[in-house]
Amino acid sequence: xxxxxxxxxxxxxxxxxxxxxxxxxxxxxxxxxxxxxxxxxxxxxxxxxxxxxxxxxxxxxxxxxxxxxxxxxxxxxxxxxxxxxxxxxxxxxxxxxxxxxxxxxxxxxxxxxxxxxxxxxxxxxxxxxxxxxxxxxxxxxxxxxxxxxxxxxxxxxxxxxxxxxxxxxxxxxxxxxxxxxxxxxxxxxxxxxxxxxxxxxxxxxxxxxxxxxxxxxxxxxxxxxxxxxxxxxxxxxxxxxxxxxxxxxxxxxxxxxxxxxxxxxxxxxxxxxxxxxxxxxxxxxxxxxxxxxxxxxxxxxxxxxxxxxxxxxxxxxxxxxxxxxxxxxxxxxxxxxxxxxxxxxxxxxxxxxxxxxxxxxxxxxxxxxxxxxxxxxxxxxxxxxxxxxxxxxxxxxxxxxxxxxxxxxxxxxxxxxxxxxxxxxxxxxxxxxxxxxxxxxxxxxxx
Amino acid sequence: xxxxxxxxxxxxxxxxxxxxxxxxxxxxxxxxxxxxxxxxxxxxxxxxxxxxxxxxxxxxxxxxxxxxxxxxxxxxxxxxxxxxxxxxxxxxxxxxxxxxxxxxxxxxxxxxxxxxxxxxxxxxxxxxxxxxxxxxxxxxxxxxxxxxxxxxxxxxxxxxxxxxxxxxxxxxxxxxxxxxxxxxxxxxxxxxxxxxxxxxxxxxxxxxxxxxxxxxxxxxxxxxxxxxxxxxxxxxxxxxxxxxxxxxxxxxxxxxxxxxxx
Numbered sequence: 001x002x003x004x005x006x007x008x009x010x011x012x013x014x015x016x017x018x019x020x021x022x023x024x025x026x027x028x029x030x031x032x033x034x035x036x037x038x039x040x041x042x043x044x045x046x047x048x049x050x051x052x053x054x055x056x057x058x059x060x061x062x063x064x065x066x067x068x069x070x071x072x073x074x075x076x077x078x079x080x081x082x083x084x085x086x087x088x089x090x091x092x093x094x095x096x097x098x099x100x101x102x103x104x105x106x107x108x109x110x111x112x113x114x115x116x117x118x119x120x121x122x123x124x125x126x127x128x129x130x131x132x133x134x135x136x137x138x139x140x141x142x143x144x145x146x147x148x149x150x151x152x153x154x155x156x157x158x159x160x161x162x163x164x165x166x167x168x169x170x171x172x173x174x175x176x177x178x179x180x181x182x183x184x185x186x187x188x189x190x191x192x193x194x195x196x197x198x199x200x201x202x203x204x205x206x207x208x209x210x211x212x213x214x215x216x217x218x219x220x221x222x223x224x225x226x227x228x229x230x231x232x233x234x235x236x237x238x239x240x241x242x243x244x245x246x247x248x249x250x251x252x253x254x255x256x257x258x259x260x261x262x263x264x265x266x267x268x269x270x271x272x273x274x275x276x277x278x279x280x281x282x283x284x285x286x287x288x289x290x291x292x293x294x295x296x297x298x299x300x301x302x303x304x305x306x307x308x309x310x311x312x313x314x315x316x317x318x319x320x321x322x323x324x325x326x327x328x329x330x331x332x333x334x335x336x337x338x339x340x341x342x343x344x345x346x347x348x349x350x351x352x353x354x355x356x357x358x359x360x361x362x363x364x365x366x367x368x369x370x371x372x373x374x375x376x377x378x379x380x381x382x383x384x385x386x387x388x389x390x391x392x393x394x395x396x397x398x399x400x401x402x403x404x405x406x407x408x409x410x411x412x413x414x415x416x417x418x419x420x421x422x423x424x425x426x427x428x429x430x431x432x433x434x435x436x437x438x439x440x441x442x443x444x445x446x447x
Numbered sequence: 448x449x450x451x452x453x454x455x456x457x458x459x460x461x462x463x464x465x466x467x468x469x470x471x472x473x474x475x476x477x478x479x480x481x482x483x484x485x486x487x488x489x490x491x492x493x494x495x496x497x498x499x500x501x502x503x504x505x506x507x508x509x510x511x512x513x514x515x516x517x518x519x520x521x522x523x524x525x526x527x528x529x530x531x532x533x534x535x536x537x538x539x540x541x542x543x544x545x546x547x548x549x550x551x552x553x554x555x556x557x558x559x560x561x562x563x564x565x566x567x568x569x570x571x572x573x574x575x576x577x578x579x580x581x582x583x584x585x586x587x588x589x590x591x592x593x594x595x596x597x598x599x600x601x602x603x604x605x606x607x608x609x610x611x612x613x614x615x616x617x618x619x620x621x622x623x624x625x626x627x628x629x630x631x632x633x634x635x636x637x638x639x640x641x642x643x644x645x646x647x648x649x650x651x652x653x654x655x656x657x658x659x660x661x662x663x664x665x666x667x668x669x670x671x672x673x674x675x676x677x678x679x680x681x682x683x684x685x686x687x688x689x690x691x692x693x694x695x696x697x698x699x700x701x702x703x704x705x706x707x708x709x
Contacts, residue, residue: 418471420520421471421472421518421519421520421521422471422520423467423468423471423519423520423523424468425467425468425469425661425664426467426468426469426470426471426488426489428468428657429468429469429488429489429490429657429658429661430489430490432490432603432655432657432658433603433655434490434492434655435704436704436705436706437490437492437655437701437702437703437704437705438492438702438705439490439491439492439702440487440491440492440493440494440573440681440700440702441491441571441573442702443680443681443700443702444494444573444574444575444576445573445574446571446572446573446574447572447573447574
């Protein structure tokens with residue numbers, strides 16, 4: 001189980017606990033007199049730390065590989081680096097933490113002496129934290145932290161802009177420049193070996209007199225990223241991502257699906273049905289549209305067992321992503337998620353380009369074909385919807401209608417003005433037989 | 448900023464009257480040398496090119512090249528308000544939405560002012576090279592107009608045949624055929640009725656009369672017209688904007704009819 005504890009940052013705030021405890025602990029009725037006066041400058045934060053991280057782990061500030069800004073990481077000399085993910089309650093539903101450190105420590109069973117260096121925890125007792133933030137430390141591949149140095153021009157470019165093999169120290173030096181803590185963690189335990197091993201994973205190496213030299217390799221990085229993405233997308237992405245980027249993206253429109261049963265079918269439902277829908281109250285139409293929407297969301301599931309009927313209606317609504325296509329979409333989403341989380345934007349575009357080019361690594365062809373088909377179907381669906389479904393148009397496309405009317409009016413106006421601006425002579429000239437006459441542009445060159 | 452004062456407002460009026468039946472909208476390109484215009488008819492077989500030189504104006508000021516996109520019918524409506532002896536002033540900003548037209552009567556007791564909305568006209572501009580024509584005919588503009596309108600009664604097209612004997616306009620139609628031949632003629636007393644023919648080689652070309660008649664609407668501009676012909680190139684019909692050389696010119700080009708001998 002993960003431990004719940006206070007961070008180093010929190011221990012800074014522990015200088016104010018005298019006041020804080022005065023506010024929170026006494027149960028006496030007049031305690032409220034001093035309440036609320038003490039807002040800690042640096043309130044404690046709640047972290048979930050990995051079990052395998054040893055007690056020597058420290059929070060350090062390193063340069064974020066994506067945004068190039070100092071960011072806090074948990075570094076354990078034995079097990080590697082961890083990044084923090086902040087989880088907060090949405091602003092609409094504010095929450096707070098009630099932290100009772102004594103309970104946490106009791107549950108833990110063996111209070112870690114290093115965690116309470118000056119014993120003020122006992123005095124500290126309970127605490128109310130205003131923001132219900134939870135920091136989750138998860139392990140991060142150190143290779144990402146190395147990337148900025150590996151790809152930067154400073155160390156890499158030799159004369160003539162050619163990429164050079166460089167010692168790992170040079171890379172580390174550059175990183176140390178960006179964040180002071182980096183040189184510190186290099187001295188910890190096996191950290192240096194770990195970083196060098198990871199560096200080798202994305203670099204071409206060369207042995208120069210017992211000293212290993214490194215040169216960044218785009219191909220290796222791509223392979224590394226791809227294997228990460230594959231691992232991430234092996235089963236299924238996290239539910240929120242899966243729903244939004246995989247299921248939604250691959251979902252074919254419910255064009256004519258269950259056409260016989262639903263009144264608000266899109267395209268060619270009989271006019272009679274449309275009339276009834278129109279005459280119904282707006283509530284009802286709203287209801288039917290929501291019906292439709294829910295239809296849409298369940299479509300992917302319902303498609304499978306309805307295949308025969310849908311197929312008989314001759315429509316491609318039965319189109320469902322094959323496992324292969326789903327896998328590819330997952331892979332692509334995972335890949336771009338990783339890229340957008342850990343890699344510099346400039347690097348990302350190169351990687352994506354390379355990924356597209358190197359078809360032998362992974363071929364997104366089937367996925368692209370499928371997506372193109374879905375896009376086409378969607379377009380058709382919107383088209384037929386705007387033509388056939390009046391009730392829907394009423395609600396959704398009012399603006400579009402206005403736009404269209406405006407455009408039409410403008411066109412007509414233009415036409416009229418053009419007509420008005422045409423003299424009789426010009427009109428008559430239009431009737432002249434010009435066969436055998438070449439255009440002026442055949443004689444004179446355009447300038 | 449354009450500011451151009453034209454003492455003889457009727458020059459502009461006649462120019463516009465001459466081309467408004469050929470083109471509908473066109474750009475008046477103003478630069479420091481004057482106001483120029485180039486436009487084609489809807490079928491792109493005829494081209495009109497006008498140059499109204501800065502010298503024709505007093506004063507003329509144009510700091511930056513400006514294209515005034517004008518509908519000629521609208522411009523005609525405004526110019527209709529001009530009396531023959533009115534002084535006309537054109538004014539426009541550097542990136543104009545409208546063209547300001549001032550009309551002053553010479554006695555200066557009447558001042559009319561119009562703002563004409565402009566439009567963006569996307570026109571291709573053709574480069575017209577100086578051409579040595581095989582035959583150049585100078586003749587009274589009224590004579591040319593008369594020939595064209597007369598032959599129009601016979602046919603839709605006219606064959607112009609220039610040889611050392613003279614120039615022959617021939618039309619062959621359903622009701623019969625007709626032709627007019629002009630010989631070169633020099634009248635010292637009445638120079639305006641002279642017909643001069645310069646010929647390096649004989650030419651015979653056929654043209655649409657409807658278009659020629661259309662060109663003749665420029666006749667009020669000048670007593671004289673110059674017709675230039677060469678085989679396989681467009682006919683040039685040129686009018687000077689006034690009897691003074693420095694005012695400018697109005698040129699019409701028309702593609703010959705080829706392979707259709709009617």
